[in-house]
Amino acid sequence: MNAPFDQLFTWLKDHKITEVECVVSDLTGIARGKIAPTNKFLQERGMRLPESVLLQTVTGDFVDDDIYYDLLDPADIDMVCKPVSDAVYVIPWAIEPTAIVIHDTFDKFGNPIELSPRNVLKKVLQLYTDKGWKPIVAPEMEFYLTQRCEDPDLPLKAPLGRSGRAESGRQSFSIDAANEFDPLFEDVYDWCELQGLDLDTLIHEDGPAQMEINFRHGDALDLADQITVFKRTLREAALKHNVTATFMAKPIGDEPGSAMHLHQSVVDIATGQPIFANADGSMSELFRQHIGGLQKYIPKVLPMFAPNVNSFRRFLPDTSAPVNVEWGEENRTVGLRVPTSGPESMRVENRLPGADANPYLAIAASLLCGYLGMVEQVEPSAAVEGRAYERRNLRLPITIEEALTQMEECTTVAEYLGAKFVRGYVAVKRAEHENFKRVISSWEREFLLLSV
Incomplete structure (x- = not known):
C-alpha cells in the first residue's frame, strides 16, 4: 500500500465501515459510481467506470453521436477511478456503516480525464x-x-x-x-x-x-x-x-x-x-x-x-x-x-x-x-x-x-x-436544452390553447 491508501485503509477500519460508495461527479454534479463491500473496495483500490458517464445529460441522455465518438473512444472504454484519501465521509443516515469516497479519474496511461469536473478544478488550482x-x-x-x-x-x-x-x-x-x-x-x-x-x-x-x-x-x-x-x-x-x-x-x-x-x-x-x-x-x-x-x-x-x-x-x-x-x-x-x-x-x-x-x-x-x-x-x-x-x-x-x-x-x-472539456460541456448543455424545448409548458396550454 502507498501512504495515502494506508491512511484511507486505517480510516475505514477505525470507523468500522462495511460498505463504500465510490463516486465521481458528472458535469451536472450528479454522483456516479458503484457501491462495494469494504473488503472488495480495499482489494481493488478503486473502480472503473465508462468514460461516457461524463457526457451524460441531466435527463440521462447522451450527446449526438458525431460529438460522442469524436470525444470518446468508440469502444466506450473505462476510465480508471482512484480513491482520494482525504475525500472520505461517513453516511450518517445509512442503515449499515457506510462511507462516501470521492475518486479522481484517469485514462489507462495515468493521464487525468479532461472531462472530469474535479480534474478541471485541479487544473485551475x-x-x-x-x-x-x-x-x-x-x-x-x-x-x-x-x-x-x-x-x-x-x-x-x-x-x-x-x-x-x-x-x-x-x-x-x-x-x-x-x-x-x-x-x-x-x-x-x-x-x-x-x-x-x-x-x-x-x-x-x-x-x-x-x-x-x-x-x-x-x-x-x-x-x-x-x-x-x-x-x-x-x-x-x-x-x-x-x-x-x-x-x-x-x-x-x-x-x-x-x-x-x-x-x-x-x-x-x-x-x-x-x-x-x-x-x-x-x-x-x-x-x-x-x-x-x-x-x-x-x-x-x-x-x-x-x-x-x-x-x-x-x-x-x-x-x-x-x-x-x-x-x-x-x-x-x-x-x-x-x-x-x-x-x-x-x-x-x-x-x-x-x-x-x-x-x-x-x-x-x-x-x-x-x-x-x-x-x-x-x-x-x-x-x-x-x-x-x-x-x-x-x-x-x-x-x-x-x-x-x-x-x-x-x-x-x-x-x-481544455478544448475537449469545453466542447463536451457545451454539447451536454445543448443536448439538455434541446430536450427542454420539446416539452410543452403549462403557460402555452393556458394562454394559447383557445386563443390562437
Missing part, C-alpha cells in the same frame, strides 16, 4: 500554485424547502413548519421562521459534524422556506468536495422530515432564486500573507486585476455558473439576482461585491453562480477568471455606487443559447480548461 499563490474560497449555499409533490406540472409550495402553518410574506433573516424547521436543521448540523463539513451560519433568505448555509473559508478543492456531499446530506435530512430540499436556481415563480455565492481571495504560499491588500489596508493592484479578470471572462464561462435553462430564470428583471459584472464595495446589486473587511480578509464575492451549478466547475471558472485578470493585468471598470440592476454596459447573456455560444467561441477558455 495548479495555475495558482505555479505562480506561488493559493486561492481561498468561502461558498454560501441557498436552497428552498418545499412540500413533497409527485406531479412535476404542479407549482411547488412552502412546507408546513412546526407551527403547522406555511410561511407567508417575506421572512428575510427571521429567526422564528428558520426555527420552524429546527428538527431538520439539527439533523443537518449533527450529520455534517460527523462528516467533517465546515458549516458556519444558517440564515433565512427572502423566499418562503428559503435558507442559506455558509461554509467557513478554506481550500477550494476540499470545499467543492464538501458542497457535493452537503447537497446530498441536506436532501436526505429533508426526506427524513417529509419535505423536499431543492437547489434549483429558480424553483418558484415570483420568488427569489437560489445562488451559490463564492467569496474568493488569494494568499502567497511562501509567506502565507494575503495578496489582495496593501500594507496600508487598501486594495492591491493584483486585487483590482483579479476583479478585472472576473469582469472580462465571466461572460465567457457563464454556463458554468448558470448551467440550465432554469438558471436563467433567476436572472429575469425585477429579481434580487444581479445580471451584470459590475463591482462595488458593500453593494448587493452588482455581480462582484467587495465586502467591508480588514486587510487579511480582503476578498471579492462572486454573486452570479446559481445553487444548481456544479461546485467543482463554478469554483474553477470563478478562480480562472480572476487568475487571467492577474496574469493579463486587466484593469477593472470604475466601482459602482448605488443601484446597479439597470446598468447596461456590463450585462450578461440572458439566454443559455447565447451563453453557450460565447463559451464555445472563447479560445482563452479552451486553452486553459
Whole structure:
C-alpha cells in the first residue's frame, strides 16, 4: 500500500465501515459510481467506470453521436477511478456503516480525464500554485424547502413548519421562521459534524422556506468536495422530515432564486500573507486585476455558473439576482461585491453562480477568471455606487443559447480548461436544452390553447 491508501485503509477500519460508495461527479454534479463491500473496495483500490458517464445529460441522455465518438473512444472504454484519501465521509443516515469516497479519474496511461469536473478544478488550482499563490474560497449555499409533490406540472409550495402553518410574506433573516424547521436543521448540523463539513451560519433568505448555509473559508478543492456531499446530506435530512430540499436556481415563480455565492481571495504560499491588500489596508493592484479578470471572462464561462435553462430564470428583471459584472464595495446589486473587511480578509464575492451549478466547475471558472485578470493585468471598470440592476454596459447573456455560444467561441477558455472539456460541456448543455424545448409548458396550454 502507498501512504495515502494506508491512511484511507486505517480510516475505514477505525470507523468500522462495511460498505463504500465510490463516486465521481458528472458535469451536472450528479454522483456516479458503484457501491462495494469494504473488503472488495480495499482489494481493488478503486473502480472503473465508462468514460461516457461524463457526457451524460441531466435527463440521462447522451450527446449526438458525431460529438460522442469524436470525444470518446468508440469502444466506450473505462476510465480508471482512484480513491482520494482525504475525500472520505461517513453516511450518517445509512442503515449499515457506510462511507462516501470521492475518486479522481484517469485514462489507462495515468493521464487525468479532461472531462472530469474535479480534474478541471485541479487544473485551475495548479495555475495558482505555479505562480506561488493559493486561492481561498468561502461558498454560501441557498436552497428552498418545499412540500413533497409527485406531479412535476404542479407549482411547488412552502412546507408546513412546526407551527403547522406555511410561511407567508417575506421572512428575510427571521429567526422564528428558520426555527420552524429546527428538527431538520439539527439533523443537518449533527450529520455534517460527523462528516467533517465546515458549516458556519444558517440564515433565512427572502423566499418562503428559503435558507442559506455558509461554509467557513478554506481550500477550494476540499470545499467543492464538501458542497457535493452537503447537497446530498441536506436532501436526505429533508426526506427524513417529509419535505423536499431543492437547489434549483429558480424553483418558484415570483420568488427569489437560489445562488451559490463564492467569496474568493488569494494568499502567497511562501509567506502565507494575503495578496489582495496593501500594507496600508487598501486594495492591491493584483486585487483590482483579479476583479478585472472576473469582469472580462465571466461572460465567457457563464454556463458554468448558470448551467440550465432554469438558471436563467433567476436572472429575469425585477429579481434580487444581479445580471451584470459590475463591482462595488458593500453593494448587493452588482455581480462582484467587495465586502467591508480588514486587510487579511480582503476578498471579492462572486454573486452570479446559481445553487444548481456544479461546485467543482463554478469554483474553477470563478478562480480562472480572476487568475487571467492577474496574469493579463486587466484593469477593472470604475466601482459602482448605488443601484446597479439597470446598468447596461456590463450585462450578461440572458439566454443559455447565447451563453453557450460565447463559451464555445472563447479560445482563452479552451486553452486553459481544455478544448475537449469545453466542447463536451457545451454539447451536454445543448443536448439538455434541446430536450427542454420539446416539452410543452403549462403557460402555452393556458394562454394559447383557445386563443390562437
